[in-house]
Amino acid sequence: MRPSPRLRPTVWDGLVVLCVAALALGLAFFQWRGGTSQALTAVVSVDGTEIDRVSLDRAAGEKTYRAGDYTLTVEYAAGSARVLSSNCPTQDCVHTGSVTRGGQSVVCLPGRFILRLEGGTPDPDAVDAVLG
């Protein structure tokens, strides 16, 4: 004969309830935080492969990247990033200037280099796409 189960709730049951509830609330909180107020992050990729990820919470100085045949220097400030210099022929990446908001990006086509900002506080009046 197996031990017969307890049929009335005990204090220990409360502990199980609390554990499950804490897990639910913790997950909800984590998602809420992650979903709406993610820290602004610069994601750098070359030829489709992510090579660096820099938080823009505070200034992170300058970093140099190799992209194909070219070398680019990126300056990370608090809340913004820009390509400081590049030896590519078009210089479009340098002319783009600073990016400051999630979704914006700096592209160097010859080097197949993309610096894209993710996260940050969403602004409903910001533009989602640019024509031209």
Added chain:
Amino acid sequence: MKLTTKQLTLCALLTAMALALSYLENLFPLTLAIPVPGVKLGLANIVTIFALYALGPGEALLILLARCFLGSLFAGNMNALIFSLLGGLSALGTMVLLSRRRGLSLYGVSIGGAAAHNCGQIAAALLTLGSTAPLYYLPVLLAVSLLTGGLTGLAAACLFRGLRHTDLMKG
């Protein structure tokens, strides 16, 4: 494990009951009240709890596997198999562990099982969809599992109370 004729009959009976309960709860989908995919009462869990205490973990596992395979076979949806298997196995595993804690009643075991069931189903969704989107449902599913787990615990407690003096409970 070696099953006596009585145990084998009981296993078959319980499997049939679990399948019937799964079918029954599909007739009254809880998703109408709480519109989140995956929300359900988990009536079949009553059978798992009962089997766990009345027969043992091995028999409970046997019944669970039979229910999952037959259930997806009847539904003609083998995709559902990974969901019910991952959900059912996590629930059973958790309940086996919890049932060893002498301080816990059926309610605690059942709630733990329901929560684990949901975690297992979300894991199945993550695997099949290849996306982290289903994770968004988990907090609600866990909160709901407190309620549904409590209810199945209550049902199981009533069951044991009713059967306490029958010879079913005496090996």
Added chain:
Amino acid sequence: MKRLTVSVLLLALLLSGCGAQMSPDEAQESIQVIAMDTAMLITTYGERSPAAAYACEDTIRDLEKQLSRTLEDSDVSRLNASGGEPVEVGEDLGVLLELARYYHGSTGGAFNIAIAPVVSAWGFTEDSFRVPSQAELDGLLELVQGPSYIGPRSSGGAICYSLAPGQAIDLGGIAKGYAADKIVKVLQEHDVPRANINLGGNVLAYGDRPDGAPWRVGIQDPARADEQNAFAGVLELTDSFAVTSGGYQRYFEEGGKRYHHIIDPATGYPADSGLSSVTVVAGLGEGGGFPGTMCDAYSTALFIMGEEQALDFWRDETQWEEQGCPFELVLVTEDGRVMVTEGLADRFTLEETSGYTLEVVSR
């Protein structure tokens, strides 16, 4: 009493759980793709957003392999190098060649994919810019205006086209729009509720934004082409294609004069029509048809035509009937005006700081 406490606790947790729940719509995937000589940004939403985004990338890469002028074994390169021999083409190029032929006719020759040799003479294909002599241009223009590509001819189940020797085609003014049309089908297959696809100036605003508002699409101010967030105005779009063409996008300067990359097939020179950019907007349509391809082709053609001809073209409803997809326009002129056709009037907001004056054009 204890039981009551427990049930109240359960209820409270249940409710708090519901409040914190997020919509699965907010699951999203953003990828950037460098293809077709431009940077593309694909953002898809919904449970299958990652699979959908990568399927979009596959579609683009597959098209690029067939349509690129720089990849040697693409259908287009083989056709350009054929020296007059018929060349078997894939389904996509076959469709595009027929669409291009149609747009060539409907725009009175302003849209012409056979302009490629002239564009190359100006150095826009290889970034080695120069001003060609009039004699050189005259010679090349004969190729452009002579008989265009011949086909389709069916040989053994394959579709073949041929070009006259010296002729060449460039689908740069139409391929991205065609890719956008194909991407709509990919999104539908993946049950994507909303997506924001930007193929280097070809925008596909699919569905609405997660907050329920329309997608906000800025039209770059041509006078401030180097500045980010310098717009002539902003369009609010749902389920639409929008494509902008402008001379400010690619150009070089020589002898104090600016030469841009949109060549007028009539003169062989960069179009000088008084417009600084043309934006064409069309709805997704009922499936079938190629509204994205149309926007891409017409934005170039209407830029070449100039203000008056472009607006006449828009007013000519026979265009719509044959194409099956109505379109609307935003024209930015060199003398500081922004003209919006009436169908877009309530979806367009002029950027106050741009200094442009707004005119709404009616039929």
